[in-house]
Amino acid sequence: MDNFTFYSPTLFEFGRGTEEKVGMLTFLTGATKVMIVYGRKYAKTSGLIDRIANSLRNIGVDYVELGGVSPNPTDTLVREGIKIARAKKIDGLIAIGGGSVIDTAKAIAAGVPYKGDFWDFFIGKAQVEEALPVGVILTIPGAGSEGSGNCVITREEDKVKLSLRTDSILRPRFAIMNPEMTFTITAYNTAVGIVDMMSHILERYFTTTTRVEMTDRLAEGLLMGLMAEAPRVLSDPTDYQARANIEWAGTMAHNGLVGCGRREDWTSHAMEHEISAAYPQVPHGAGLAVVFPAWLAFMAHHKPSKVAQLGRRIFNVDEKDDRIAAIETVASLRAFFSAVLRMPLTFKDLGIENPDIDSLVAKLHANKGETIGGYYKLTPEDTKQIYQLMLAEEQKTPS
Amino acid sequence: MDNFTFYSPTLFEFGRGTEEKVGMLTFLTGATKVMIVYGRKYAKTSGLIDRIANSLRNIGVDYVELGGVSPNPTDTLVREGIKIARAKKIDGLIAIGGGSVIDTAKAIAAGVPYKGDFWDFFIGKAQVEEALPVGVILTIPGAGSEGSGNCVITREEDKVKLSLRTDSILRPRFAIMNPEMTFTITAYNTAVGIVDMMSHILERYFTTTTRVEMTDRLAEGLLMGLMAEAPRVLSDPTDYQARANIEWAGTMAHNGLVGCGRREDWTSHAMEHEISAAYPQVPHGAGLAVVFPAWLAFMAHHKPSKVAQLGRRIFNVDEKDDRIAAIETVASLRAFFSAVLRMPLTFKDLGIENPDIDSLVAKLHANKGETIGGYYKLTPEDTKQIYQLMLAEEQKTPS
Numbered sequence: 001m002d003n004f005t006f007y008s009p010t011l012f013e014f015g016r017g018t019e020e021k022v023g024m025l026t027f028l029t030g031a032t033k034v035m036i037v038y039g040r041k042y043a044k045t046s047g048l049i050d051r052i053a054n055s056l057r058n059i060g061v062d063y064v065e066l067g068g069v070s071p072n073p074t075d076t077l078v079r080e081g082i083k084i085a086r087a088k089k090i091d092g093l094i095a096i097g098g099g100s101v102i103d104t105a106k107a108i109a110a111g112v113p114y115k116g117d118f119w120d121f122f123i124g125k126a127q128v129e130e131a132l133p134v135g136v137i138l139t140i141p142g143a144g145s146e147g148s149g150n151c152v153i154t155r156e157e158d159k160v161k162l163s164l165r166t167d168s169i170l171r172p173r174f175a176i177m178n179p180e181m182t183f184t185i186t187a188y189n190t191a192v193g194i195v196d197m198m199s200h201i202l203e204r205y206f207t208t209t210t211r212v213e214m215t216d217r218l219a220e221g222l223l224m225g226l227m228a229e230a231p232r233v234l235s236d237p238t239d240y241q242a243r244a245n246i247e248w249a250g251t252m253a254h255n256g257l258v259g260c261g262r263r264e265d266w267t268s269h270a271m272e273h274e275i276s277a278a279y280p281q282v283p284h285g286a287g288l289a290v291v292f293p294a295w296l297a298f299m300a301h302h303k304p305s306k307v308a309q310l311g312r313r314i315f316n317v318d319e320k321d322d323r324i325a326a327i328e329t330v331a332s333l334r335a336f337f338s339a340v341l342r343m344p345l346t347f348k349d350l351g352i353e354n355p356d357i358d359s360l361v362a363k364l365h366a367n368k369g370e371t372i373g374g375y376y377k378l379t380p381e382d383t384k385q386i387y388q389l390m391l392a393e394e395q396k397t398p399s
Numbered sequence: 400m401d402n403f404t405f406y407s408p409t410l411f412e413f414g415r416g417t418e419e420k421v422g423m424l425t426f427l428t429g430a431t432k433v434m435i436v437y438g439r440k441y442a443k444t445s446g447l448i449d450r451i452a453n454s455l456r457n458i459g460v461d462y463v464e465l466g467g468v469s470p471n472p473t474d475t476l477v478r479e480g481i482k483i484a485r486a487k488k489i490d491g492l493i494a495i496g497g498g499s500v501i502d503t504a505k506a507i508a509a510g511v512p513y514k515g516d517f518w519d520f521f522i523g524k525a526q527v528e529e530a531l532p533v534g535v536i537l538t539i540p541g542a543g544s545e546g547s548g549n550c551v552i553t554r555e556e557d558k559v560k561l562s563l564r565t566d567s568i569l570r571p572r573f574a575i576m577n578p579e580m581t582f583t584i585t586a587y588n589t590a591v592g593i594v595d596m597m598s599h600i601l602e603r604y605f606t607t608t609t610r611v612e613m614t615d616r617l618a619e620g621l622l623m624g625l626m627a628e629a630p631r632v633l634s635d636p637t638d639y640q641a642r643a644n645i646e647w648a649g650t651m652a653h654n655g656l657v658g659c660g661r662r663e664d665w666t667s668h669a670m671e672h673e674i675s676a677a678y679p680q681v682p683h684g685a686g687l688a689v690v691f692p693a694w695l696a697f698m699a700h701h702k703p704s705k706v707a708q709l710g711r712r713i714f715n716v717d718e719k720d721d722r723i724a725a726i727e728t729v730a731s732l733r734a735f736f737s738a739v740l741r742m743p744l745t746f747k748d749l750g751i752e753n754p755d756i757d758s759l760v761a762k763l764h765a766n767k768g769e770t771i772g773g774y775y776k777l778t779p780e781d782t783k784q785i786y787q788l789m790l791a792e793e794q795k796t797p798s
Contacts, residue, residue, distance in 0.1 A: 001643045003414025008407060014660065015402025211640035213627050214648050217620030225613040241610035244400045248659065249613050257656075260647065261413065 001212050001261040007167060008255050010147055011174040014248065016240075018176045019048070019137055022094065023055035025174040029133035031092025033062040035085055037105040038096040039069030042139060042184060048096060052137065056094075064088050072280075073100040073107075074156040075119060081108040082118060085132075092133045095172075099143025102136055103151035106170045109134045122153060122162040128169050136175040141182060141247040142193030142285065144200055144254025146175035159277060177251070179243035187234050191341040192285030194230050194246065198223060199288045200253040203269060206299070206306055206375035209262040219258045220313045222249050227314070231340050265374040268295045270367070271383065274360045275350070282350050289343035290350055293334045294389035300326035303376045347390050357387045400611050400660040406566060407654050409546055410573040413647065415639075417575045418447070418536055421493065422454035424573040428532035430491025432461040434484055436504040437495040438468030441538060441583060447495060451536065455493075463487050471679075472499040472506075473555040474518060480507035481517060484531075493534045494571075498542025501535055502550035505569045508533045521552060521561040527568050535574040540581060540646040541592030541684065543599055543653025545574035558676060576650070578642035586633050590740040591684030593629050593645065597622060598687045599652040602668060605698070605705055605774035608661040618657045619712045621648050626713070630739050664773040667694045669766070670782065673759045674749075681749050688742035689749055692733045693788035699725035702775045746789050756786045 013021055026034060036052060043049050049065070056063050066081050084090070085108055095105035109132040111118030120126035136146045145151065149166040164170070185193070205219045226249050233242035252258070272287040299307050304326035311317035311329025319325040337343040347355045361384045364372070371377040378386070412420055425433060435451060442448050448464070455462050465480050483489070484507055494504035508531040510517030519525040535545045544550065548565040563569070584592070604618045625648050631641035651657070671686040698706050703725035710716035710728025718724040736742040746754045760783045763771070770776040777785070 001414075001640055001647075003417065005410065005412050007410040009410075011404065011406040011408075013404050015400075018402065211644065214621065214624040214644045214651075217624040218617060218651075221616030221620035222613065225616040228612050241400055244660070245610065245613045248400075252613075252617075261643070 002209055002263065004261045005167065006256055006260050008147065008171065008257075009168060010172050010255075012147070012177060012251065013174060014177045015244070016178055016180060018178050019051060019181075020055055022052050022135065022137060022176060023057075023059035023061060025176070026056060026061050026092060026094065026135055027059045029092055029135065029173045031061060031133055033064075033088065033090055034092040034094050034135075035064050035066050035081065035088075035090045035105075035108065036094045036096060037066045037069060037081065037101055037108070039067065039073075039101045040097055040139065042181075043067075043096045046181075048137070048139075048181070052094065052096065063094075064090065069097065069101045069104045071100050071283075072154045072161065073104045074154050076156045078104055078107040078111060078118060078153060082111040085112045090132070092135070094135045094137065096137045096139060098138065098140025099145045099152075102134070102138075102143070102145040102172070103153060105134050105136075106131075106145070106151040107153050107164070108132075110164070110170060119155065121164045128164070128166050131169050133173045134170070136172045137181075138175055138177045138247070139181040140185060140189075140193065141177075141250040142196040144197070144250055146172055146177070147251040147255030161273060161277060175251070177247055179240055179247050182243050182247060183238045185237070187237065187342070189283075190233060190237070191230075191343055192283050193250065194226055194285075194341060195289045195292075195337065195343060196285040197246070197250045197253045198226055199268060199285075199292055201258055202292060203266045204259040204262065204264045205310065206265040207262040208375060212262045215258055215260055215262060216309075220310070222253060222258070224314050225249055227336060227340075234340070263374045267373040267375075267378060268292045270372060271295070271360075271364060271386065274364045274367075275352075275355075277363070278356070278360060279350070279352050282352075286344055286350060289337045289341070290345055290347065290390050291386075293330055293337065293345065294386050296326075296330045296333065297389055298382065298386045299376060300330055306375065346392065355387070355391075357384060360387055401608055401662065403660045404566065405655055405659050407546065407570065407656075408567060409571050409654075411546070411576060411650065412573060413576045414643070415577055415579060417577050418450060418580075419454055421451050421534065421536060421575060422456075422458035422460060424575070425455060425460050425491060425493065425534055426458045428491055428534065428572045430460060430532055432463075432487065432489055433491040433493050433534075434465050434480065434487075434489045434504075434507065435462050435493045435495060436465045436468060436480065436500055436507070438466065438472075438500045438503075441580075442466075442495045445580075447536070447538075447580070451493065451495065462493075463489065468496065468500045468503045470499050470682075471553045471560065472503045473553050475555045477503055477506040477510060477517060477552060481510040484511045489531070491532045491534070493536065495536045495538060497537065497539025498544045498551075501533070501537075501542070501544040501571070502552060504533050504535075505530075505544070505550040506552050506563070507531075509563070509569060518554065520563050527563070527565050530568050532572045533569070535571045536580075537574055537576045537646070538580040539584060539588075539592065540576075540649040541595040543596070543649055545571055545576070546650040546654030560672065560676060574650070576646055578639055578646050581642050581646060582637045584636070586636065586741070588682075589632060589636070590629070590742055591682050592649065593625055593684075593740060594688045594691075594736065594742060595684040596645070596649045596652040597625055598667060598684075598691055600657055601691060602665045603658040603661065603663045604709065605664040606661040607774060611661045614657055614659055614661060615708075619709070621652060621657070623713050624648055626735060626739075633739070633741075662773045666772040666774075666777060667691045669771060670694070670759075670763060670785065673763045673766075674751075674754075676762070677755070677759060678749070678751050681751075685743055685749060688736045688740070689744055689746065689789050690785075692729055692736065692744065693785050695725075695729045695732065696788055697781065697785045698775060699729050705774065745791065754786070754790075756783060759786055
């Protein structure tokens with residue numbers, strides 16, 4: 001267990017009807033005129049924005065709207081938002097949506113008080129020292145941005161996707177989470193969100209830091225909880241309790257709790273980012289459903305110990321040999337992704353018939369260095385092998 | 400899963416050497432002259448206070464000292480602290496110690512800016528609306544006060560022990576946790592702390608709120624982690640990693656995380672408070688080691704479902720019948736408390752030969768109402784039966 005700082009000052013207001021508190025919570029941030037950022041039609045058509053606007057008006061907080069945030073949000077909209085925010089003298093933001101909307105709001109919040117170009121923060125040219133307060137009304141769980149200090153923005157001109165990580169300055173001041181707002185998310189997108197959550201946990205689970213019993217157990221608990229609730233919400237999208245358990249797990253998966261005191265891995269995310277950069281039709285979570293089992297299968301042969309521990313603890317794998325236990329673990333995770341979540345497991349399932357693996361590998365290592373990974377250092381030969389594992393058709397049916 | 404608010408704005412600085420950050424962290428609270436509150440000789444003799452004082456001086460924060468906090472801290476010292484703080488124009492507090500010291504600092508922090516008597520907060524006559532910032536250097540884990548907004552103070556004249564609960568205003572601004580500072584805690588006191596942590600988790604685990612899969616899993620994970628690390632720290636008190644895992648679990652056991660979205664129980668704490676009020680030689684955690692298994696044994700017969708779930712998930716109980724599974728769970732917990740932690744299991748083990756059970760029951764219900772408990776409503780007859788279970792000698796050896 002390594003030294004760590006854990007600071008999560010976001011106020012989470014969770015449950016039915018909690019969106020009515022948005023006026024009071026915004027008022028408490030000190031903001032007097034906010035920008036409401038949203039993307040999804042849901043925010044407008046459901047009447048949610050009107051209710052939010054009412055709550056703000058009632059407490060004397062003025063607002064402007066900025067809609068149209070798309071998945072993989074861009075610098076263009078962030079720049080537009082910064083310009084409007086400055087012109088209208090905005091002193092706070094409210095994001096209504098999921099990761100893309102929240103990340104856009106965070107980038108605007110950091111950009112408004114900064115004299116240079118906000119992209120400086122993403123390329124390491126400047127540090128965020130000041131930011132407008134951001135409040136969140138979460139309607140799409142998965143990305144975990146409601147409880148993190150990070151945001152990811154894509155530069156439109158060259159599709160460069162970069163993340164900005166802060167300890168706390170970009171953590172939302174409050175996050176309102178009403179699971180009823182997630183009832184209309186399709187089964188596919190719900191599954192994609194669950195894979196994203198599980199990946200956020202697993203990227204932290206696989207570590208070279210030893211003696212991290214407590215955070216291992218928290219991680220395993222969240223994974224078991226997600227696997228128990230997933231079939232419930234997929235069979236009944238309006239199962240409030242399943243939606244609630246999953247939504248809260250998504251926050252804990254990514255607010256730093258599971259990473260306390262341990263080096264993290266994040267190779268699977270990096271490998272997936274190359275896939276969705278090259279094949280933009282691939283949703284992040286669906287890509288992860290293909291990448292993570294392949295990465296795990298490689299580890300089952302090269303460093304099976306922790307893979308075996310995972311299987312013994314969350315899949316009831318009852319096998320003493322670490323390598324065999326690890327292989328059984330990979331099969332169990334694949335079975336869950338495929339049979340329960342109906343997620344893709346191969347490039348072909350993602351609609352990619354002939355992936356250019358050499359190009360994926362080249363870009364991955366150009367972006368991330370000669371070797372990548374925390375749990376196990378992967379060379380380009382290794383990552384090539386992992387990408388190749390995603391070709392195999394027979395892997396769809398775990399033995 | 401019920402609606403909930405979760406707000407834990409404490410900054411946790413965890414690991415070796417982190418006490419050196421106290422100056423900077425105090426400076427960031429805005430305090431310019433703090434009161435250093437401590438109790439245990441350790442703070443003085445280890446040179447810790449000198450190091451803290453240096454760190455404060457280096458950043459230009461002035462300080463005064465208030466030592467002598469004892470277990471079950473009293474209103475007398477709080478009043479003295481408030482008087483000194485006002486006279487010396489103190490604008491912040493630093494608590495060096497465990498629950499008693501932190502709770503004293505919190506009560507002073509609330510009392511200083513309040514015009515009336517600070518006890519008003521404890522008897523519900525007033526609400527804390529303002530408080531000085533409190534920072535913590537934790538040297539005795541268990542009580543969990545470093546991550547909570549609560550404090551417990553005993554009125555010296557009549558030994559009335561009351562707790563003050565706030566959502567966030569009394570949560571420490573920062574908590575510095577260096578596991579090395581816990582190396583000198585005796586095996587007995589370490590075990591007492593572990594029982595306290597496990598009880599904080601179990602009081603939240605036993606709930607009538609259904610569909611709380613995610614927090615159930617977190618609770619079970621923390622319990623399994625504590626049971627794995629306990630024998631390690633007891634066989635080697637300077638096992639840094641075991642100390643670290645246990646200390647962090649103690650914070651998560653009581654910062655509200657495990658209680659999110661569920662009604663809690665707290666009967667065992669209430670029943671134990673009566674024991675340690677009547678028999679002041681009984682440490683809180685040791686009393687809980689006697690009370691909790693007895694309470695569980697009663698539930699094994701009257702409401703076994705969740706007891707059985709606990710056993711199946713954390714003790715590998717492999718029994719389909721809930722009642723039998725629950726009985727096996729109680730036996731497993733008793734075996735852990737007794738064989739691993741060397742904790743008492745009966746009144747006799749606590750040094751109480753002839754407990755006045757009728758008086759305990761009368762006081763319990765006078766304080767808490769005709770029936771008590773969240774998971775199961777207990778009448779005076781029920782609580783009498785539970786206290787009687789703590790007499791039974793044969794319960795020391797689980798079948």
